[in-house]
Amino acid sequence: MTATSIFVNLPTTDLERSKAFYEALGFSINPLFTDENAACVVLDENVYFMVLTRDYLATFTDKQIIDPKTHAQALIALSRESRDGVDEVLAKGLAAGGTEPREAQDYGFMYSRDLEDPDGNVLEFLFMEQAAAEQGPDAYLAGQA
Template structure:
């Protein structure tokens, strides 16, 4: 079974870990230390929050400036429209910023936000 690890540079591992904890993501302490946090989103989906100096150990160029561009869209499915709304509210209450307006396109309902470091997160529910 494949797993996905989304690796993101962060200015503060502690603050970013707290932010995502408020969204319900659990910390996996076995793969976390002062330079990174491993957060469990789902059984096979993890987010690695890496302090910027540690993130640079894995790249060949510079860290993208999220103030001037979007480096990636992280999209999570939701089980309901209410879950989309709840996650968006939790993210904004925890210090995230709104990104695009809530959208409805046919059977798809979604919302989005930027985390503390400007990474974009989309939330989407698709009616069967």
């Protein structure tokens, strides 16, 4: 069976700035699918962001392209191996021109922080205790009491 690949399309007003931002987070750009209209950001072997100029993205839909600085359409959550991993990627993103729109969220079993790219697209980086993922948060927290 072939693995499913995920391509998330994100609008940008400055393609070069977006490429630099995502490279600063540790992701790579696939030059075979990158031109003056779009950049293919490789998160891992089956997950990609297609960062598209707003005009180019508009060729794929009849719907209005929203401004992610003022409207939310999607929040993209990406897991990390540890709480430190969440903090590390946020530090890289903030240094590369991103912003943190709200305080870190600590639920005991899960820790997350939001990072907006320079266009306002929201990435949530999170770490969840493996036992909480396996048992569910309520059972995990009950066992911690």
